Amino acid sequence: MTPPRKKKLNLKKRYELMTRGLDWETSYQKMDDVFPYDTFEGIKITDWSKWEDPFRLTMDAYWKYQGEKERKLYAVLDSFAQNNGQLGISDARYVNAIKLFLTGVTPLEYQAHRHFAHLGRHIRGVGPRVAAQMQSLDELRHAQTQIHTISHYNKYFDGFSEFPHMHDRVWYLSVPKSFFDDACSAGPFEFFTAISFAFEYVLTNLLFVPFMSGAAYNGDLATVTFGFSAQSDEARHMTLGIEVIKFMLEQHPDNLPIVQKWVDKWFWRGHKMLGLVAMMMDYMLPKRIMSWKEAWEIYFTEAGGALFEDLSRYGLRVPKYADIATDEAEHISHQNWAIFYQYTQAAGFHTWLPSDEEMAWLSEKYPNTFDKYYRPRFEMWREMEAKGERFYNNALPQLCQTCQIPMGYTEPGDPTKIGFRSTEYAGERYHFCSDGCKDIFENEPEKFSQAWLPVHQIFQGNCGGADLGDVLKWYHMDNGIDNMDYTGSPDQKQWDAWQSARKRVAG
Amino acid sequence: MAVVALKPGYADAVEIRDRRENFHGNQVVYLHWEEHLSFCAATAFPLPPDMPFGALTEQLIPQYYGMHPDFASLDWNQVEWKINGKPATPDMSKSLAENGVDHKTLIAFRTPGLNGYKGSCS
Numbered sequence: 001m002t003p004p005r006k007k008k009l010n011l012k013k014r015y016e017l018m019t020r021g022l023d024w025e026t027s028y029q030k031m032d033d034v035f036p037y038d039t040f041e042g043i044k045i046t047d048w049s050k051w052e053d054p055f056r057l058t059m060d061a062y063w064k065y066q067g068e069k070e071r072k073l074y075a076v077l078d079s080f081a082q083n084n085g086q087l088g089i090s091d092a093r094y095v096n097a098i099k100l101f102l103t104g105v106t107p108l109e110y111q112a113h114r115h116f117a118h119l120g121r122h123i124r125g126v127g128p129r130v131a132a133q134m135q136s137l138d139e140l141r142h143a144q145t146q147i148h149t150i151s152h153y154n155k156y157f158d159g160f161s162e163f164p165h166m167h168d169r170v171w172y173l174s175v176p177k178s179f180f181d182d183a184c185s186a187g188p189f190e191f192f193t194a195i196s197f198a199f200e201y202v203l204t205n206l207l208f209v210p211f212m213s214g215a216a217y218n219g220d221l222a223t224v225t226f227g228f229s230a231q232s233d234e235a236r237h238m239t240l241g242i243e244v245i246k247f248m249l250e251q252h253p254d255n256l257p258i259v260q261k262w263v264d265k266w267f268w269r270g271h272k273m274l275g276l277v278a279m280m281m282d283y284m285l286p287k288r289i290m291s292w293k294e295a296w297e298i299y300f301t302e303a304g305g306a307l308f309e310d311l312s313r314y315g316l317r318v319p320k321y322a323d324i325a326t327d328e329a330e331h332i333s334h335q336n337w338a339i340f341y342q343y344t345q346a347a348g349f350h351t352w353l354p355s356d357e358e359m360a361w362l363s364e365k366y367p368n369t370f371d372k373y374y375r376p377r378f379e380m381w382r383e384m385e386a387k388g389e390r391f392y393n394n395a396l397p398q399l400c401q402t403c404q405i406p407m408g409y410t411e412p413g414d415p416t417k418i419g420f421r422s423t424e425y426a427g428e429r430y431h432f433c434s435d436g437c438k439d440i441f442e443n444e445p446e447k448f449s450q451a452w453l454p455v456h457q458i459f460q461g462n463c464g465g466a467d468l469g470d471v472l473k474w475y476h477m478d479n480g481i482d483n484m485d486y487t488g489s490p491d492q493k494q495w496d497a498w499q500s501a502r503k504r505v506a507g
Numbered sequence: 508m509a510v511v512a513l514k515p516g517y518a519d520a521v522e523i524r525d526r527r528e529n530f531h532g533n534q535v536v537y538l539h540w541e542e543h544l545s546f547c548a549a550t551a552f553p554l555p556p557d558m559p560f561g562a563l564t565e566q567l568i569p570q571y572y573g574m575h576p577d578f579a580s581l582d583w584n585q586v587e588w589k590i591n592g593k594p595a596t597p598d599m600s601k602s603l604a605e606n607g608v609d610h611k612t613l614i615a616f617r618t619p620g621l622n623g624y625k626g627s628c629s
Contacts, residue, residue: 036513037513040511040512040513041511042511187511187513335547338545338547339547339548342545342546342547372627373627373628373629376623376624376625376627376629377544377545377624377627377629379624380545380576380624380625380629381545384574389574391545391574393546393547393550393571394570394571395538395550395551395552395571396550396551396552397547397548397549397550397551398537398539398548398549398550398551398613399551406547406548407548407549408544408547408548410544415628416542416544416628417541417542418539418541418544418548418549420539420549420592420613422591422592422613426523428523428525428526428610428611429591429609429610429611429612430611431537431611431613444510444511446510446512446517446518446521449521449523449524450521450522450523450524451524451525452524453524453525455551456524456525456530456535456551457524459530459533459535459551459553460529460530460531461531
């Protein structure tokens with residue numbers, strides 16, 4: 001007689017036992033006092049148990065998977081370091097894209113870790129609380145793996161060493177920083193909509209696909225490795241994003257207008273911030289994968305279009321100004337690179353003018369705009385460089401009160417005119433780069449009137465001094481080393497020396 | 508619109524960072540040369556309100572915009588001005604304040620006939 005088999009729980013049951021019923025209804029304290037954050041935004045939740053976990057992942061399985069990924073990642077990184085992987089990249093100019101990523105994005109991963117930990121405490125429903133706790137750990141892991149990966153480049157290239165310090169101070173890094181501060185200082189449901197849905201679901205492919213393919217095309221195996229290691233987490237985060245939206249919309253009809261307003265806001269904020277990625281794809285990769293415009297068409301117009309069609313059954317519509325963002329995909333990378341070219345003296349990475357070959361690529365990819373509006377700009381600067389009169393903008397730029405980017409964007413439909421918008425609040429005038437940014441301000445003027453605008457802070461005397469040299473010191477940027485054009489930089493000299501040494505060995 | 512905030516009285520505790528009082532007697536003024544977008548955005552300056560408007564055309568604009576190839580042909584008598592979006596005829600001898608320039612004012616100028624490198628608005 002065979003012994004009776006031990007009963008094994010099926011996956012769903014096991015999952016339920018390990019994730020549900022772990023909390024209780026409080027009796028000495030009011031639930032609203034224990035969970036003060038999840039009601040003030042006006043989102044109405046009638047039944048938290050209706051939450052469907054997108055991934056039925058328990059903590060024990062989570063540790064196991066992540067541990068395995070971690071071992072693989074560090075094995076690849078070790079071999080990259082031992083084989084001098086930095087010599088295998090397409091060109092040292094490429095590293096400047098990584099500088100922007102480390103100083104701009106990696107600190108956001110850490111902020112995401114902190115804020116998901118906060119949500120993992122403060123959401124009343126146990127399902128989303130567990131999801132937020134796991135994502136909090138993911139984000140900490142992403143920050144760590146990125147720092148480990150990039151620390152290798154820090155041994156050989158300038159501009160990396162002060163990344164956490166720079167993130168809190170540098171004028172253009174205030175763009176990603178203020179974006180995330182805005183999300184973290186909002187309530188939990190707005191944060192979920194901002195980060196989990198708008199950023200990680202709607203726009204994430206625009207960041208990760210180009211960034212990781214760009215790294216692969218340019219021989220940066222270290223970055224590709226952390227990208228792959230993060231990818232399975234990202235899939236989980238995306239699913240959390242869509243689940244949160246559906247949950248809010250299914251719980252109560254009053255939630256729709258609130259959610260719609262957040263979707264409009266965070267789509268626009270994400271679009272402006274991703275302009276940095278646009279510039280990286282079109283100007284900073286020595287070997288290019290696809291243009292920003294092509295990426296926008298595939299990942300927003302097509303994929304985003306299908307998503308919002310699906311969500312229309314809840315009454316949610318395509319984000320406001322999506323048509324304008326699509327129009328801007330023809331311009332944003334050129335306009336952003338022009339900003340950094342003329343403010344290279346205050347940038348923590350190197351800049352350059354596109355070569356003839358690169359301009360031919362841009363003409364082909366942007367037949368409607370490049371030759372007419374942007375090629376002449378670069379040709380003028382090239383002529384000036386040839387005469388020894390390299391074009392620097394020595395005045396500080398006007399910044400948008402909302403996105404904090406220099407107000408360098410043109411009117412929809414007229415690329416020869418800068419778009420200026422302004423409004424008044426409490427007796428003060430505020431300026432914006434677009435209707436999208438102006439709307440965001442007007443919905444929450446109390447919040448955005450407190451913006452820490454880097455240019456105004458310099459004028460108020462809060463950034464180390466009034467001269468460029470003082471401000472660079474306060475940024476911890478080494479003048480003549482971390483900033484200015486690639487040509488003539490210590491990075492270039494070093495790279496050229498390595499390349500000629502390799503030729504000598506080979507020849 | 509009512510403020511959505513967890514803390515009661517949030518709106519009253521707001522501290523606007525860029526009030527004029529925070530600029531040590533100066534006010535922020537923005538300058539913009541239309542149809543010359545090689546200057547990527549309008550430029551910002553902390554200026555005393557009693558500075559004569561003429562100091563813009565005599566000092567500030569030549570210093571910060573003078574490197575543009577169009578600048579040598581610029582005729583100030585032809586220039587069209589806009590202050591906060593409205594056409595204006597500034598009196599060069601009078602102060603910024605007397606010309607209606609206050610904190611965070613945008614002064615735009617257009618130079619008919621000069622519209623950027625090879626007419627490209629760059």
